[in-house]
Amino acid sequence: MSGLNINAITKKFGSFAAVDNVQLNVPHGTFVCLLGPSGCGKTTLLRMIAGLEEPTSGAIVLDGEDITPLPTHKRNLGMVFQSLALFPHLSVGDNIAYALRIRGASKEEQKKRVDELLSLIHLPGFADRPVAKLSGGQRQRVAIARALALSPKLFLLDEPLSALDAKLREAMQVELRQLQQRLGITTIVVTHDQREAMTMADLVVVMGHGRILQAAPPIEIYRKPADAFVADFIGITNLLPAEVDSAGRTTILGTAIPGLAMPAGQSKASVSIRPEDVHLGAPGGSAITGEVSFVRDLGGTIETFVEVGGTSIIAVTTPRERHDVPVGAKVGVTLPPASCVVLGS
Amino acid sequence: MRREAPKSVADYTPLFFPALMLIVFFVVPFSTMIAVSFFKRNPSGFYTPDFVFDNYARFLSVFFGGVLGFSLMLAVLVAVCCVAIAFPFTYLLTRRPRHVQTLWLVGLLSVLSLSEVIIGFAWSTLFSRTAGITNLFVAIGLMDKPVALLPTFGAVLTGMVYQALPYTILVLYPALVRLDPTLLEAARTLGASPVRAFFNVVAPALRNTIVATLIMVFVFALGSYLLPQILGRPQHWTLSVLITDQAIYQSNMPFGAAMAVFLVLISLALVGMTLLVGRKENAL
Numbered sequence: 001m002s003g004l005n006i007n008a009i010t011k012k013f014g015s016f017a018a019v020d021n022v023q024l025n026v027p028h029g030t031f032v033c034l035l036g037p038s039g040c041g042k043t044t045l046l047r048m049i050a051g052l053e054e055p056t057s058g059a060i061v062l063d064g065e066d067i068t069p070l071p072t073h074k075r076n077l078g079m080v081f082q083s084l085a086l087f088p089h090l091s092v093g094d095n096i097a098y099a100l101r102i103r104g105a106s107k108e109e110q111k112k113r114v115d116e117l118l119s120l121i122h123l124p125g126f127a128d129r130p131v132a133k134l135s136g137g138q139r140q141r142v143a144i145a146r147a148l149a150l151s152p153k154l155f156l157l158d159e160p161l162s163a164l165d166a167k168l169r170e171a172m173q174v175e176l177r178q179l180q181q182r183l184g185i186t187t188i189v190v191t192h193d194q195r196e197a198m199t200m201a202d203l204v205v206v207m208g209h210g211r212i213l214q215a216a217p218p219i220e221i222y223r224k225p226a227d228a229f230v231a232d233f234i235g236i237t238n239l240l241p242a243e244v245d246s247a248g249r250t251t252i253l254g255t256a257i258p259g260l261a262m263p264a265g266q267s268k269a270s271v272s273i274r275p276e277d278v279h280l281g282a283p284g285g286s287a288i289t290g291e292v293s294f295v296r297d298l299g300g301t302i303e304t305f306v307e308v309g310g311t312s313i314i315a316v317t318t319p320r321e322r323h324d325v326p327v328g329a330k331v332g333v334t335l336p337p338a339s340c341v342v343l344g345s
Numbered sequence: 346m347r348r349e350a351p352k353s354v355a356d357y358t359p360l361f362f363p364a365l366m367l368i369v370f371f372v373v374p375f376s377t378m379i380a381v382s383f384f385k386r387n388p389s390g391f392y393t394p395d396f397v398f399d400n401y402a403r404f405l406s407v408f409f410g411g412v413l414g415f416s417l418m419l420a421v422l423v424a425v426c427c428v429a430i431a432f433p434f435t436y437l438l439t440r441r442p443r444h445v446q447t448l449w450l451v452g453l454l455s456v457l458s459l460s461e462v463i464i465g466f467a468w469s470t471l472f473s474r475t476a477g478i479t480n481l482f483v484a485i486g487l488m489d490k491p492v493a494l495l496p497t498f499g500a501v502l503t504g505m506v507y508q509a510l511p512y513t514i515l516v517l518y519p520a521l522v523r524l525d526p527t528l529l530e531a532a533r534t535l536g537a538s539p540v541r542a543f544f545n546v547v548a549p550a551l552r553n554t555i556v557a558t559l560i561m562v563f564v565f566a567l568g569s570y571l572l573p574q575i576l577g578r579p580q581h582w583t584l585s586v587l588i589t590d591q592a593i594y595q596s597n598m599p600f601g602a603a604m605a606v607f608l609v610l611i612s613l614a615l616v617g618m619t620l621l622v623g624r625k626e627n628a629l
Binding site: 072098099156 | 525528532534539542
């Protein structure tokens with residue numbers, strides 16, 4: 001089978017399982033983001049795929065070939081490290097040509113490929129510059145070009161953009177995604193930045209405590225999070241307690257939400273609703289009544305914090321649909337049932 | 346960081362202490378030595394102030410030239426051996442857990458507490474026919490009968506490498522600890538075997554450290570005057586041995602001083618050349 005199969009991989013450090021029985025299929029040409037808080041095992045998983053860490057059990061299969069016993073240098077992959085790890089004693093061109101030199105490519109071949117890659121990363125003519133003279137974004141690109149020099153089957157990146165400032169990071173995310181699509185290379189990126197994952201990935205894999213919590217396309221993860229951890233980790237969400245009352249209706253914070261069904265046999269659950277799905281209106285009627293406790297006006301969007309019996313609900317609106325709700329005003333909060341996701345306990 | 350040119354005398358105060366130390370412990374004794382090297386020896390006494398080139402002229406002979414050449418060659422060899430052994434050793438040491446590293450470093454530091462005399466006599470026992478390591482080889486059947494391994498050039502080299510090795514490791518250690526381990530990993534993902542990656546990436550990335558360490562061991566070995574006498578034959582004696590001999594036993598201070606000045610100049614020239622070559626390669 002084409003692509004990468006991670007088969008029941010476990011890595012234990014002593015009795016602590018950093019990666020716990022992880023199963024993942026990555027079809028050829030897919031862009032995967034391993035997402036999770038620090039210590040969730042995402043980097044360990046990536047390092048096992050690279051062969052820099054030996055799994056305690058399980059197998060890694062690339063295009064039908066079991067690569068688990070292969071040492072790193074025989075795996076035909078390209079990797080970008082968090083520190084970038086550019087060789088300080090080599091020029092930009094020699095850094096990029098390193099893999100080719102190891103393979104014994106001729107000087108002409110090396111030069112041709114280096115020029116090709118430099119134009120790919122929009123740094124033509126940089127071959128003779130010393131690495132130390134580059135800016136952060138330029139180093140980033142050189143590290144990417146170096147990893148791609150041999151057109152590897154697998155492109156791995158470990159928190160590649162974390163050293164860049166926010167603006168540059170956003171630009172590089174788009175660039176990296178476009179580059180990956182142009183080359184059609186199977187790519188795995190480790191990140192703790194959900195925005196980065198949403199921008200780039202075909203498949204977002206949310207990890208926690210060494211396990212995969214949810215693996216799905218980004219918008220599905222955002223719309224249909226599997227549990228409270230995923231919902232909370234991906235973007236901002238309102239986690240509200242839902243209960244079935246004596247009349248059999250589903251209520252949130254004491255107000256019935258018609259059309260919201262609880263799983264069979266369950267009387268309590270957590271419900272996730274995204275701030276942009278929360279509607280604010282006049283108090284009364286079927287709406288939940290609350291008091292505005294804080295307004296964060298960011299210009300492009302306005303976040304309104306509504307206090308309902310000790311629970312805070314965040315609503316995000318654009319200035320165009322803004323209702324004039326000063327702090328302390330009573331408002332009615334409407335939660336469209338279609339946007340509410342009942343989470344497994 | 347603020348970088349401004351010092352404006353008043355007060356701005357120079359932090360320099361006073363180091364300057365004073367340098368003057369008291371380097372400039373004054375060294376100038377005295379240079380002055381003495383031009384003095385005239387007084388066979389019945391010590392020396393009389395004068396300005397003669399006799400001492401330098403006497404040095405310019407085939408014999409002293411040979412000794413100088415041998416001393417430099419020995420120091421270079423000791424430096425190369427030390428770095429060749431210490432570099433891979435220290436590299437592997439830095440990859441071990443913290444407590445293992447500490448244990449090794451404490452052990453190495455304790456070797457530093459041994460004086461040159463103790464090291465010399467310990468090795469002379471180890472290399473002797475009657476009580477040396479060859480008896481061990483005989484016992485396990487590697488040799489037919491015990492032999493004396495000294496006085497030989499090998500014995501001198503071993504003793505001096507042993508003496509300089511802890512310094513070498515302690516100088517290399519901080520640089521190797523700070524080395525980004527992902528450099529090696531990056532080389533491996535690019536298709537280099539671990540050994541190849543070590544020579545391709547780790548060694549060149551630390552080139553300046555290696556050159557600095559070579560120079561340090563070289564200078565250190567140049568001053569050794571006891572080990573060549575304990576472990577070697579007279580033809581293995583270094584210039585430092587002859588300087589000691591002239592200055593202390595022959596009471597010929599001016600000649601000893603002249604040889605010392607000469608040795609310092611030659612060493613400085615060699616170190617300068619090494620740095621110059623290094624800078625040229627860096628610029629490429």
